[in-house]
Amino acid sequence: MRAIAAYEPLPIDDPASLRDVDVPEPEPRPTDVVIRVEAVSVNPVDVKKRAGGYGRSQTDSEPRVLGYDGAGTVVSAGPEVEGLEPGDEVWWSGDATRAGSNADLQAVDHRIVALKPSSVGFADAASLPLTALTAWETMFDHLRLNREDSGTLLIVGGAGGVGSVLTQLASRLTALRVIATASRDESRDWCLRMGADAVADHRDLLASARQLAPHGLEYVFSSYTPGNIGAYASLLKPFGHVVSIDGTDESLLPLFAKSATIHWEYMFARARYDAWDIAEQRRILDAVADLVDRGEITTTATERIDDFSAAGLREAHRLVESGSMIGKVVVHR
Numbered sequence: 001m002r003a004i005a006a007y008e009p010l011p012i013d014d015p016a017s018l019r020d021v022d023v024p025e026p027e028p029r030p031t032d033v034v035i036r037v038e039a040v041s042v043n044p045v046d047v048k049k050r051a052g053g054y055g056r057s058q059t060d061s062e063p064r065v066l067g068y069d070g071a072g073t074v075v076s077a078g079p080e081v082e083g084l085e086p087g088d089e090v091w092w093s094g095d096a097t098r099a100g101s102n103a104d105l106q107a108v109d110h111r112i113v114a115l116k117p118s119s120v121g122f123a124d125a126a127s128l129p130l131t132a133l134t135a136w137e138t139m140f141d142h143l144r145l146n147r148e149d150s151g152t153l154l155i156v157g158g159a160g161g162v163g164s165v166l167t168q169l170a171s172r173l174t175a176l177r178v179i180a181t182a183s184r185d186e187s188r189d190w191c192l193r194m195g196a197d198a199v200a201d202h203r204d205l206l207a208s209a210r211q212l213a214p215h216g217l218e219y220v221f222s223s224y225t226p227g228n229i230g231a232y233a234s235l236l237k238p239f240g241h242v243v244s245i246d247g248t249d250e251s252l253l254p255l256f257a258k259s260a261t262i263h264w265e266y267m268f269a270r271a272r273y274d275a276w277d278i279a280e281q282r283r284i285l286d287a288v289a290d291l292v293d294r295g296e297i298t299t300t301a302t303e304r305i306d307d308f309s310a311a312g313l314r315e316a317h318r319l320v321e322s323g324s325m326i327g328k329v330v331v332h333r
Contacts, residue, residue: 001025003103004310005063009052012317017050018310021063026099026107030080033110035090039126039332040101040308041069041301042316043161050317067101068268069093070108071116071125081110083282091116091285093129095271102313111278112271114285117292120299127301127328128165132288133281134267135166138221138243139174142263150175151218154209154235156202159187159326160223162245164194164300171195172296176219179212181205190326206231222246230254302327 003023010017028034046066071091074084084090092113094100099107116125139145153170157163158180170178172195180191181202188199200208205228209217216237222228225248232242233254242255243263252262270278291297303319305312308331316329 001104038122070101124299157223167194300327303329
C-alpha cells in the first residue's frame with residue numbers, strides 16, 4: 001500500500017523529510033479494525049517525531065509512518081472486535097507505538113475507535129480526535145469537573161488545536177469562566193468565537209491574566225509550560241491545579257507555597273500501556289461526536305490540503321512548525 005514516511009530527522013523544507021513509499025499492508029491484531037484512511041490532521045507530536053524527538057536516534061534509518069488523527073472507513077474487523085464492522089465511518093487518534101494514519105490503511109485497536117459524527121465529512125472530523133481526547137481528559141480525568149463547577153480556567157495557547165476544543169468544552173459543559181491566551185488579533189477573535197469569556201495576551205501573561213482575574217485562578221491549562229511555572233504560581237489560588245501537555249524540566253517549587261497540584265496530560269497513555277480502561281477513549285469520542293452532531297462543538301479545521309501525499313503532508317508540517325497556526329490543518333484525499 002502507499003504511505004508517507006519519515007526516514008531520518010530532516011528540516012521540513014528538505015524534500016526527503018517525508019517521502020511517498022510502498023509498504024506492506026498492516027497485519028492486524030485480533031482486537032484491531034483495519035481502516036481506509038480518508039483524512040488526517042497534523043499535530044505537534046507529528047512534527048516532533050519527524051524532526052527526531054521522542055527518542056528517535058539520529059542514525060535510525062527505518063521508515064516511520066506518522067499520523068495520530070484520522071477519519072476513514074472500516075474495511076475489516078478482527079475476531080475480538082465489538083461494536084464496529086466493515087463500512088462504518090469512524091474517527092480515532094491512534095497508538096503512538098504503532099504505525100500511524102499517513103497511509104492508505106491503518107490497523108487500530110477497536111477500543112480507541114468510534115463512529116465519526118454524522119453531520120461532518122472526513123476532513124472536518126479528522127481535525128478533532130487527539131485534541132478532543134486531550135481536552136476531555138484534562139477536564140474530567142485530571143480536574144474532575146462537572147456542570148456545576150465554577151471558578152476561572154486559564155487556557156494558555158487558546159487558539160491552538162487543544163485550546164480550541166478545551167475552550168468549547170469548558171464553556172458548554174461547566175460553569176467555569178474561561179480566559180484564553182493569544183497574541184494576535186486573528187487568534188484573539190478565534191478564541192472568542194470558540195467561547196472564551198476573555199482573552200489575555202500571552203506575551204505578557206502574568207500582568208494580562210492578573211488584570212482579568214485579580215483574585216486569582218483555580219485552574220490553568222498549559223500548552224507552553226517551560227518558563228511559565230512562576231507565572232502560574234503567582235496567578236493560582238491556594239490548592240489550584242495546572243494541567244500541562246508539554247511538560248517542563250524547570251523547578252516546580254514555586255507551586256509548593258500554594259499547595260498546588262500539577263498534572264501531566266498525555267493522551268496516548270491508555271493505548272501505550274493497554275490500560276484497563278482503554279475503551280474509555282471510544283466512549284469519549286462517542287460523547288464528542290454527539291456534541292458535534294448537536295452543534296455544541298464545532299470543527300477546528302482552518303486549513304484543508306487536498307493532497308494526501310508527501311508533498312501535502314510536508315506543507316501541513318510546515319504550517320504547524322510556523323507557530324502561527326490557528327486551529328488545525330487537515331490533509332485529505
